[in-house]
Amino acid sequence: xxxxxLIDVQKSFDHSKIINGVNLEIPKGERHAIIGPNGAGxxxxxxxISGFYEVSSGHIELNGKIITGLPPHRINRRGxxxxxxxxxxxxxxxxxxxxxCALLWPMGYRYSFWHLCERLKxxxxxxxxxxxxxxxTDRRQVPAAMLAYAEQRALExxxxxxxxxxxxxxxxxxxxxxxxxxxxAVELIRNVTEDKTLIVVEHDMGxxxxxxxxxxxxxxxxxxxxxxxxxxxxxxxxQEAYLGKETA
Amino acid sequence: xxYYLQQCGIWLAAAxxxxxxxxxxxxxxxxxxxxxxxxxIIFALSYNMLLGQGGMLxxxxxxxYGLGGFLAMHAINMVGDxxxxxxxxxxxxxxxxxxxxxxxxxGWLSTDRAGTTxxxxxxGIGELIAASALMLPSFFGGEEGISADRMVDTTLTGxxxxxxxxxxxxxxxxxxxxxxxxxxxxxxxxxxxxxxxxDNPERAAFIGYNxxxxxxxxxTLAAFFAxxxxxxxxxxxxxxxAETIGAIPSGSVLMMTYIGxxxxxxxxxxxxxxxxxxxxxxxxxxHAWLLYFGxxxxxxxxxxxxxxxxxxxxxxxxxxxxxxxxxxxAYSLIALSSLVLxxxxxxxxxxxxxxxxxxxxxxPMSLFGITFRAQSPLAWIVAVTLIxxxxxxxxxxxxxxxxxxNEVTQMMKGGR
Numbered sequence: 001x002x003x004x005x006l007i008d009v010q011k012s013f014d015h016s017k018i019i020n021g022v023n024l025e026i027p028k029g030e031r032h033a034i035i036g037p038n039g040a041g042x043x044x045x046x047x048x049i050s051g052f053y054e055v056s057s058g059h060i061e062l063n064g065k066i067i068t069g070l071p072p073h074r075i076n077r078r079g080x081x082x083x084x085x086x087x088x089x090x091x092x093x094x095x096x097x098x099x100x101c102a103l104l105w106p107m108g109y110r111y112s113f114w115h116l117c118e119r120l121k122x123x124x125x126x127x128x129x130x131x132x133x134x135x136x137t138d139r140r141q142v143p144a145a146m147l148a149y150a151e152q153r154a155l156e157x158x159x160x161x162x163x164x165x166x167x168x169x170x171x172x173x174x175x176x177x178x179x180x181x182x183x184x185a186v187e188l189i190r191n192v193t194e195d196k197t198l199i200v201v202e203h204d205m206g207x208x209x210x211x212x213x214x215x216x217x218x219x220x221x222x223x224x225x226x227x228x229x230x231x232x233x234x235x236x237x238x239q240e241a242y243l244g245k246e247t248a
Numbered sequence: 249x250x251y252y253l254q255q256c257g258i259w260l261a262a263a264x265x266x267x268x269x270x271x272x273x274x275x276x277x278x279x280x281x282x283x284x285x286x287x288x289i290i291f292a293l294s295y296n297m298l299l300g301q302g303g304m305l306x307x308x309x310x311x312x313y314g315l316g317g318f319l320a321m322h323a324i325n326m327v328g329d330x331x332x333x334x335x336x337x338x339x340x341x342x343x344x345x346x347x348x349x350x351x352x353x354x355g356w357l358s359t360d361r362a363g364t365t366x367x368x369x370x371x372g373i374g375e376l377i378a379a380s381a382l383m384l385p386s387f388f389g390g391e392e393g394i395s396a397d398r399m400v401d402t403t404l405t406g407x408x409x410x411x412x413x414x415x416x417x418x419x420x421x422x423x424x425x426x427x428x429x430x431x432x433x434x435x436x437x438x439x440x441x442x443x444x445x446x447d448n449p450e451r452a453a454f455i456g457y458n459x460x461x462x463x464x465x466x467x468t469l470a471a472f473f474a475x476x477x478x479x480x481x482x483x484x485x486x487x488x489x490a491e492t493i494g495a496i497p498s499g500s501v502l503m504m505t506y507i508g509x510x511x512x513x514x515x516x517x518x519x520x521x522x523x524x525x526x527x528x529x530x531x532x533x534x535h536a537w538l539l540y541f542g543x544x545x546x547x548x549x550x551x552x553x554x555x556x557x558x559x560x561x562x563x564x565x566x567x568x569x570x571x572x573x574x575x576x577x578a579y580s581l582i583a584l585s586s587l588v589l590x591x592x593x594x595x596x597x598x599x600x601x602x603x604x605x606x607x608x609x610x611x612p613m614s615l616f617g618i619t620f621r622a623q624s625p626l627a628w629i630v631a632v633t634l635i636x637x638x639x640x641x642x643x644x645x646x647x648x649x650x651x652x653x654n655e656v657t658q659m660m661k662g663g664r
Contacts, residue, residue: 050454072453082454090447093440101444104437105456111465113438120437163455 002064003028003167003197004049004080009058011041011048011221018044020221021058026214028166031198033208036218037241042201043085045218046171049199050082051075062167077105082169083160085201087152091145095136098144098155100127102162127162133192134158150181154188161192168193170200174207186211209233217241259428266420270413277528279412280484285524286419287480290426291497292504292516294473297430299502300510301439302466303446304359305367308374309474309501314493315350315377316343316475318388320482324396335404340422340479347475348468355467359460362449366463374498381490393489396482409483419480426473431513433469442466500527503541507548509555518556536601543593571656578645578652585641592634599627 004026011019018041026032034042047053049060051072059068067075090098103123109115117123131137134154139147144155153173160168173189174182186207189198202208208215209229216226219241225232232238266286270279291313298304320343326332327339334342358369381388388394398409407414433439441462445452449459482488491497500523508519526544530537552559566572595615602613602622612619620627 052450071458073456073458076454076456084451088448088451090444090451092447093443097440097443101440101452102455104441109437111438111441111461113433113436113465113469115437116432116435117437117440118435159451159455 001028002026002061003030004199005061005064006049007059007061009045009048009060010056011044011053012056018221019048019055022218022221022223024216024223024226026197026199028197029195031193031200031211031213033212033215034199034201034218035203035205035208035215040218041221042218043171046082046169046199046201050080050169076163076165079165080167080169081160081163081165083156083171083173085171085175087149087156089144089152089155089159092143094141095144095147095155096127096131096140099130099158099162100124102159103127103130106163106165130158130162134188150177150185153177153185157185157188157192165196167197167199170198170202172201172203174202174204182207259424262427263424266417266424270416274413276412279416281524281528283412283416283419283484284528285521286416286423287477287484288501288504288520288524289423289517290473290480291477291501292508292520293427293430293513294470294477295501295505296510296513296516297433297442297466297470297473299505300513300515301434301446302442302463302470303362304463304467305363305370305502306498307367307371307495307502308377308498309370309470310495310497311354311374311377311493312347312350312471312474313478313481313497313501314381314488314490316340316347316478317482317488317492318394318478319343319346319475320479321394321396321488322387324398324400324482324486325394327400327402328397333402335402336398336400336409336483337404337407337418339483340476343475343477343479343482344472345475347471347473347478350475351468351471352464355464355471356460359463359467362446362463374493374495378490378494381493388490389488391489393487395487398483398486415484419484422476422480426476427517430473434513438462438465438469503545507545507555509557509559511554512557512561515555515557522556534598534601535605536597539597540594565660566656569656569660571659574656574659575649575652578649582642582645582649585638585645587638588634589638589642592631592636592638595627595631595634599631 002025004024006022006024009019009022010017022045034045036042044053048055051067051070051074055068059066061067062075062078062080065078067078070078090101093101100117100123103126104110107123107126109120109123128137131140134157136151136154136158139151144152147155157170157173160170170189174185177185182204189200190211200211212229214226214228215232216223217232217238224241225235225238227235269282273279273282295306295309298306298309320339323332323334323339323342324336327334327336354373358366358373382390398415401408403409407418409415409418441452441457444455445457445459445462452459452462478492481492504519504523505516506519507523508517509515523541526537526541530540534540548555554562563572566575598613598615599622603609606613609622612621614620
C-alpha cells in the first residue's frame with residue numbers, strides 16, 4: 001500500500017523552477033530519507049507535500065487520495081504531520097500546553113468552548129505520555145521559549161507526532177545538535193515513528209544511513225536516484241552529484 | 249481541593265464586594281460610577297479575548313458593544329410595548345445576540361490574517377458601521393439616538409429598576425457571570441488554541457486547525473460579551489446614540505485593556521476600574537483630563553508595557569519571599585521624584601489651559617488653594633523648576649530602584 005505518491009510535481013517561483021518534475025512513491029511503514037546539496041529544493045518539497053506551498057503542476061496523493069491544493073490543516077486532518085527546519089513551536093505556552101494543543105483536534109475536541117481542558121482526562125494522559133517519550137516530563141511547566149535548543153527540537157517532534165498521523169515529515173530534525181544530542185534524537189525518532197511512514201530531510205549522513213530504509217537523492221529539483229542505502233552509497237551518479245564532495 | 253476552595257473564595261469575595269460597595273458608596277455619583285465600572289469591566293475583558301488571548305489588535309471593538317446596545321434598546325421598547333415577553337434581567341442577552349451575529353459576519357471578513365491587516369480591517373469596519381448609523385435612522389435613531397424606559401414591569405426579581413442601586417445589582421450580577429464565563433473560556437480547547445494561533449498561526453495549521461475559524465470563533469465570543477456590555481449600557485442609561493459604536497469607545501477599551509495589562513486575565517479589570525474612575529472624576533476636576541489620561545497611557549506603554557497586572561505579578565514572588573519592605577525605600581524615592589515632576593508638568597499644563605481656554609485669562613486661577621495669575625513669571629519659574637528638579641531626581645532614583653530590585657532578586661535566588 002502506498003502512503004505517499006508524488007506524480008510529476010513541479011514548483012516555480014516567478015521564473016525559476018525549484019522543483020522540476022518529481023516522481024516518488026513511498027510505501028506504508030517505510031522510513032524514507034531525502035538528501036541532496038543545499039538549495040536542491042528539499043524543504044520546498046516538504047512545503048509542497050504539507051500544503052504550505054501550492055504545487056505549480058502535478059499531483060500528490062496521500063493514502064491513495066489526491067491532496068493537491070488542500071490547505072495545511074486539511075492535509076493534517078487526513079493524516080500527515082510535519083516538523084520544521086527552524087524550530088516552530090508555541091513559544092509563550094508551556095511545554096505541556098504545546099503538546100496538549102496538538103492533541104485537541106485529533107482527539108475530537110476541535111473548536112470546543114464547552115469543555116475544560118483540565119477535565120479532559122484522556123487528552124492529559126496522552127500529553128503526559130508524549131512528554132515521557134520526548135523526555136521533557138520534568139520541564140512540563142516551563143514556557144517553550146525557555147527550553148534549550150535540543151529540548152525545543154524534541155518538543156517540535158513531540159508536537160508533530162502527537163496527532164498520531166500515519167505519515168510524518170521531519171525537516172532536518174538533528175540540525176545544530178551535538179553528537180550525543182544527535183544520537184538521542186535518532187533514538188527518539190526511531191522510537192516514535194514505529195509502524196509509521198517517515199520522510200526525513202537530513203544533512204547528517206550518519207543519521208540518514210542509520211535511519212532510512214530507502215533514500216532519495218534530490219539535485220536541482222529532480223530526484224536522480226531512489227534506492228536502499230547501500231546502493232545509494234555505491235551509485236556513481238550520486239557520488240558525483242552529492243556525496244562526492246564529502247568523500248573526495 | 250485546596251486550590252478549588254481558594255478559587256471559590258475569590259468568587260465569593262468578589263460577589264460580597266459587589267454587594268457591599270453600593271452600600272458604602274451610596275451617593276448618586278458613586279452609584280453611577282460603579283455601574284459604569286461594571287459595564288467597562290465586561291467590555292474590557294471581552295476586548296482582551298481578542299488582544300490578549302487571540303493576538304488580534306482591534307480598533308473597532310465598540311461596533312459589537314454599540315450594536316448590542318442598540319438591539320437591547322429596541323428590545324426594551326418591545327418589552328415595554330408588550331410585544332416581547334422577555335424579563336428585563338435577561339435583556340442583555342439580546343445585546344449579546346446582536347454581538348454574535350455581527351461578530352460572526354465581520355469576524356469572518358477580518359480574520360484571514362492577524363497583525364496589521366486585521367487591525368486595519370477592524371478600523372475600516374468601525375468607520376463603516378459608524379457612518380451607516382447616521383444613514384439608518386430607523387434603527388439608530390439619527391442624531392438623538394434611541395431611548396427607552398427600563399421600568400417595563402416584566403421582571404424576574406422583585407426589582408422595578410426605578411432606582412440606580414437596583415440597576416447596579418443587575419450589572420454586578422451580569423458582570424460576575426461574564427467574568428466567570430470568560431475566565432473558563434480561557435481554559436477550553438478553543439481558548440487554548442486561540443493562544444496557539446496567537447503565538448504561531450503557521451504551526452497551528454499543521455496541528456489540524458483552520459486558523460481563520462479559530463480567530464472567527466474567538467472573535468464572535470468576544471463580540472458576544474461586548475454585546476452584553478452594550479445591553480447593560482442600554483439598561484443603565486436608557487439612551488444610546490451612534491457615538492457608542494464609534495472610534496472613541498473603541499479607543500478607550502483598548503487603553504483600558506493595555507493599562508490594566510493584556511498578559512493576565514484580571515488585568516483588564518484593573519484597567520477598566522482605573523480608567524472609568526479617571527474618566528468620571530478627573531473630568532470634573534480639570535478640562536485637561538484627556539491630556540493626563542494620554543500621558544498615563546504613554547507612560548504605561550513606555551515603562552510598564554505589561555500594565556498594572558504585569559507590575560503586580562512581577563512583585564508577587566517578592567511579596568511571597570517577604571522582601572517587599574526592602575523595595576519600599578527605593579519606591580518611595582521614585583514616587584516622590586515622580587510627584588515633583590508631575591506637579592511641575594501639571595502646573596504648566598493648567599496654566600496653558602487657563603491662558604488659552606478660559607473665558608478671561610486675566611482672571612487669577614487657583615491650584616491647591618494657591619491663587620495666582622497665569623501670566624506671572626513666578627508661576628512659570630516654579631513650574632519649570634519643579635519639572636527640572638523632578639526629572640533630575642527621577643533619573644537618579646531610577647538607578648536606585650534598579651539596584652534594589654537587583655538586590656532583591658539576588659536574595660530570592662540565594663534563598664532557594
